[in-house]
Structure formats: C-alpha cells, structure tokens
Amino acid sequence: MKYLVYLIVYPFLWCISMLPFPLLYLFSDFVYIVLYQIIGYRKKTVRENLSLALPHLSNKERLIIEKKFYHHLCDMFLEMIKTMNISKEEICKRYVFKNFEVYADLEKKQKSIAIMCAHYASYEWVMSMNYFTTFKSFGIYKQIKNPYFDKLIHTIRSRFNAHLITTKETIPIISNNCRNKTLSVYGFASDQSPKENCAYHWAKFMGIEVPVHTGAEMLSKKYDMNIIFLRTKKVKRGYYEATMEVLSENAKKVPNYEITDQFLKLVEQQIYETPEYYLWTHKRWKHKR
Template sequence: MHFLAYIFIYPFLWLTSILPFRLLYLFSDGLYILLFRVFGYRKKVVSSNLKLVFPEKTEKEIKRITKVFYHHLCDMIVESIKSLTISEAEMKKRFKFTNVELIQDIESNNRSIILMCAHYGSWEWIFILQTYIKARGNAVYKQLANKYFDKLVKRIRAKYNSYLITTKDIIPTLIEQKKQGILSVNGFVSDQSPRRNKAYHWQDFMGIHVPVHTGAEMLAKKLNMAVVFFKVKKVKRGFYECTFETITETPADFKNYEITDIFLKLVEQQIHEAPEYYLWTHKRWKHARKH
C-alpha cells in the first residue's frame, strides 16, 4: 500500500516541483483556499494558540495573523516540493545567509556545532548551508511511516552533504562521528512539545508554562559542541534571510537548562517581531500548566 501511494503521488510532486515559481505560488494560493476556507485545517488549534499567547490582541489582529500564517504555510508546502528539482543557484538566490562566516570560523577551530532553530519562517532550505562549509550536516527528524517517501526526503537532503537522523539514532551517531574526528553541523528544531512523561524541564514560553526539549543542550555538553541559534526572516514571498547567533562555544560553563532557556528567549523575540510566520498549527501548548 505504501508503494502504491508513492508511485501515484510522486509523479504529481515532481511535476509540481518543475513549475516556475510564479505558477507554483498560484498553486499555493489555491491550496490556501482549500486548507483555510474549505477544510479549515486546524483552524481551532491556530485560533486557540494565538489567543492563548496574545491575550492583548484584538479579534481583528488575530484574524489578520491567522490569514497571513495560512498563506505562509501553503508557501512552505510548495517550497518543500520545489526542493525536489530546484537548482543550487536558485536556492542560494532565495535563501541567503547574512553571516555564514560565523559558522565557518567555528568550523576552522575544529569544532562541531549544534544548530538550534524553531518552527519559524522556513527551515526547508537551510541545508543549502552545506555548500558554504566542509562539515557534515545532520538533522534530527521523525521517520516517516511510508518508507518510500522517507527515502525520498533523505535523498533530497543528501544532495548537499546533509543527512537525516532519527531521534533514537542521533546520540550513537554523533558519538561515533566524534570518535572518527568527523566535524558536523547538527540541526535541531527544538521548540516542539515533548511527551509529558519525558519532560525534564519546564519553562515559560510565550508566557505559558510548558515542558521543553533539552536534547540539543544535553548533546552539546556531552560532546563539547558549540551552540548556535539560527534566525530566519521572510524577506518577501519565496525569499528568506538567515542570521546566525552564537549562544555559546563552551556549553560546560552553563548550568543545566540555561542554554535551552536562552534559546527559548531568542525564539520568543522572533515570534513577537512577526508572529504570522510561526507554526501555529502545532499543539505546542497542549501540556501547559499553572505555576
């Protein structure tokens, strides 16, 4: 059944990916009508999240953020499909780095990096970073149920020396790479909500007390990796700007969870600047509790 789904869906994805961007975004506009207007995909979740973290905003402001968010969500969907066939030159034109030398400098000091980000802006094209550096790129991800699509996503990422590693494999993989002297840049999307029974740390995020993931910090301390936050700004439709900010190059100097808390504050700043580009369909506050 998984193979049948793959052979029927893959040709559609490939044909969509070769569309010029102006047609691709017309497709995105149509998708917006379906997701937002017709099916109302997770509209209750989005509305609930926005009202929870922005109690001071009016209904009109919430509606504006919601509409822009759904347009952006549909853009991200078609942009991820475009990754199948987009050229390196085109991706570099559309996803630019303001200070890639920060990563290059850490790499030149023979240090591996934990690269932390949130579900904000666009993280789909960050793997083009590999064309500017020599280190191996690893990204932690949740394995897809369909093994054929899982292999497809891995193949797309591997074009630029980036590799997807499941959460259960990331620790032994990075330990082995360290033993072999392999430098790596390791991407963690660290703003998800962990399972309540696996939460080691709770912190206020957007004013709500929630459990937070601490795996990135734990690995940085265990393997002595520099920790860098990357901030993505949507310049205009189809164009993004990524800026790196070093959290620390000496993670052992920090108390437990301090690095994670710094990361969360950086994410909050990003959201407040332009809330419409955060992934509001995610049930980030489902385990919220009172102090």
C-alpha cells in the same frame, strides 16, 4: 498500499516541483483556498495557539495573523516540494546567509557544532547552508510513517549534502562521530513539545510554562560542541535571510538549561516581531502548567 499511494502521489509532486516560481505561488493561492477556507486544516488548533500565545491582541488582529499564516504555510509546503528540482543557484539566491562568517569562525575551532532553530519562516531551506560548510551535516527529524516518502525526503536532502537522522539515531551517531573524530554540524529544531513523561525541564514560552526539548544543550555539553542559534527572516514571498548568533563556545560551563531558556527567548522575539511565520498548526502548548 503505502507503495501504491506513493506511486499515485509522486508524479503530482514532481510536476509541482517543475513549476516556475510565479506559477508555484499561483497554485499556492489555490491551495490556500482549499486548505483554509474549505477544509479548515487544524484551524481549531491554530486559533487556540494564537489565543494562548498572543492574548494581548484582539480577535480581529489574531484573525489577520491566522490568514497570513495559512498563506505562508501553503507557500512553505510547496517550496519544500520545489526542492526536488531547485538548482543550487536558485536556492542560494532565495535563502541568503547574512553573516555566515559566524559559523565559519566556529569551524576553525575544530569542534562539532549544534545549530538550534525554530519551526519559523523557512526551516526547510536551511539545508542550503551545506553548500558552504566543510563539516559533515546531520539534520534531526521525525521519521515519516510511509517508508517510500521517507526515502524520498532522504533523497532530496542528499542533493544538499545533508544526512537525516531520527531522534533515536541521534545519540549513537553523535557518539560514533565523536569517537572517530568526525567533525560534524547537527541541526536541532528545538521549539516543539516533547512528551510530558520525557520532559526534564519546564520553562516559560510565550508566557506559558511548558515542557521543552533540552537535547541540543545536553548533547552539546556531553560532546563538547559549540552552539549556534539560527534566525530566519522572510523578506518577501519566496525570499529569506538567515543570521547566526553564538549561544555558547563552552557549553559545559553554562548552568543547566540556561542555553535552552536563551534559545526560547530568541524564538519568542521572532514570533512577536512577525507571528504569521511560526508553525501554529503544532500543538505546542498541549502540556502546560
């Protein structure tokens, strides 16, 4: 059955990936009507999250953000499909690194690097940075239940020299790379909610105390990695700019959880500046104090 679903859906995805961007975004407008106005995909979760995170705004202001968010969500989903066939020139024109020298300087220090980012703006096109890196690149992700679609995601990422690893594979692979002196860069999307029974640290995020992922910080301490925060800004439809900020070059000497807390504050800044580009469909505040 899973293979049958894949066979039915794949040609549709491929056709979408071949659309020129003007038609892609025209189709996105149609998807928005279906997803938001007809289906109402996770609309209750989005409204609860916006109410919790942005209580200082009026209902009308949050509704405007909600609608803008769903427009962006549809764009981002179709942009992700577009990566099946997008050229290097096109993606590098649309996702621009403004201060890549920050990353390049850390590579010269000959230590592996952890990149912490949020589910904000375009976190899918971040992989285009692998065109410019010399370290081996790994992206940590949640495995898709359908193995055929999971393989497709791996195939797409391999076009950008990126290797996907599941959370269960992360520690063994980092350990093995460290043992073999394989300099690597690891991407951590660390802003979502961990399981409550796996939480080692609670912190305030958007004014609410929640459990937070600490893996990027703790693995950086254990394996002596430099840490970067990657901030993505949506310039206009289909165009993004990324900037990098060093969080630590000696994580072992930083008190536990200080780097994680700093990361959360930077993510908050992004959200307060332009909240419609955050991934509000996830139940980020399902565990809270």
